[in-house]
Amino acid sequence: MTSTSSSASGDVGVGLISVGWMGKLHSRAYRALPTVYPELRLRPRLVHAADTAADRVTYARDVLGYAKGSADYRAVLADPDVDVVSICAPNALHREIGLAAAAAGKHFWIEKPVGRDARETGEVAAAARKAGIVTSIGYNYRHAPAVEHVRELVAQGALGRITNVRAAFFTGYASEPKGALSWRFKRDLAGSGALGDLLSHVVDLVSYLIGPITEVSALTSTVYAERPILPMGSGTHFAVIEDGELGPVENDDYAATLARFAPTAQGPGAVGTLEASRTIVGPQCGLGFELYGTDGSAVWNFEQMNELRICLGRGGPHQGYTTVLGNPHLGDYASFQPGPGIAMGYDDLKVIEAKKFLVAVTGGERRNSTVEDAHAVAEVIAAAGASATSGTWQAVPAVPGATFGREPAPAQGPTDG
Ligand SMILES: NC(=O)c1ccc[n+]([C@@H]2O[C@H](COP(=O)([O-])OP(=O)(O)OC[C@H]3O[C@@H](n4cnc5c(N)ncnc54)[C@H](O)[C@@H]3O)[C@@H](O)[C@H]2O)c1
DSSP, X not given: OOHHHHHHHOEEEEXXXXXXXXXXXXXXXXXXXXXXXXXXXXXXXXEEEEOSSHHHHHHIIIIIOOSEEXXXXXXXXXXXXXXXXXXXSOGGGHHHHHHHHHHTTOEEEEOTTOXXXXXXXXXXXXXXXXXXXXXXEOOGGGXXXXXXXXXXXXXXXXXXXXXXXXXXXXXXXXXXXXXXXXXXXXXXXXXXXXXXXXXXHHHHHHHHHHOOEEEEEEEEEOXXXXXXXXXXXXXXXXXXXXXXXXXXXXXXXXXXXXXXXXXXXXXXXXXXXXXXXXXXXXXXXXXXXXXXXXXXXXXXXXXGTTEEEEEEOSSSSOOSOEEEEOOTTSTTHHHHOSSTTOXXXXXXXXXXXXXXXXHHHTTSOOOSXXXXXXXXXXXXXXXXHHHHHHOSOEEOOOOTTOOTTSOOOOOOOOOOO
16 A cells, blocks of 8 residues: 555555454454544555464454454565554564564554564664654553643643653552463563553653653562463453462562653753552552643543643632543544543544554654654663663663654754854
């Protein structure tokens, strides 16, 4: 497919690699897209899905509606009817499949964190750049209408200069000691633990809101040293196994960082604390931030995704927070619901992500997260991992092309001196 031919027809052949949690979610998003955004005239067709687990291939064909199914992902990449590919495999396969998709000239929407470490993410980014393909990353929380609104308030200067941020992703998916030892707990399959799996979401979110992180100091800890083994392609990472054989947890359950952000047009960069845990008891999917500026602040948490707490200004009769409910003024809310206060959900964030991806693929505006953004996040995670080992502050290398959805800075012209 060329951008021209697809933008003319709006018909996009979709391939799916891996039919786990995310593979199903991407598929539901493609299916919902034409009804949520009819004005875009995009018609994704589910063409070819692959998974090494035979029952998941059957599910992809019989339930999700893919026309073809294969055990080998290479069949999806070789399929001439496939224009774009969703790569929803475990982290250890992101590099291999990302490079193969780029070599096949297929635009791809790949799940975070794109590889097991920054080197792998960088290799996928370089291959995509060389192939000239469009990429999108599964950093879905940025698309929440409340988050998009806070980003606009920051860009307009409505909160003043952002001075500090507290952000965390606290989830209890591994809070049960007999929670399954899925691929997420093995270094060769996942890379790091809470760092790459969860803190990466936090880093993407705060970078999307206020800009890139330049320096970090971090620590990590592991709460449970062993867990019952879960075979690949069975169950989910929320599974609990009562009498299973135990295997070692090889990466971190908890991570915390102090962070410095790049300076902005408003002045010196912000500072802040970022945390992640997968074993916490209480929060369930608690990805949230508190953003403080010289003229106001904003508080949001995914567990109350449709609520935003805002304080604008230092004086007047309404000091303290106001709770704003989801409404058609915020982000893409109006495409989903006609009036305020009607809750959107997690699936909807993936529909917005699918839209941004296919709009960019078909030659429209590029509001999608890119593999350069994912590489920039991976460099922060790598620096945090290095800091946790060394106990010292670590500089984060800048990644050219990473804009977190902002226009690239204008090229520096010659000066008059
Ligand atoms: N954006 C988010 O919020 C979010 C949430 C969960 C997971 N993720 C990311 O999505 C990715 C997948 O996670 P998941 O929870 O869907 O995993 P999962 O365990 O539910 O599914 C993984 C699938 O990959 C298949 N697979 C394994 N080897 C394969 C191979 N060689 N070829 C094809 N398929 C193969 C397995 O059989 C399984 O069906 C991970 O990178 C994860 O970090 C993102």
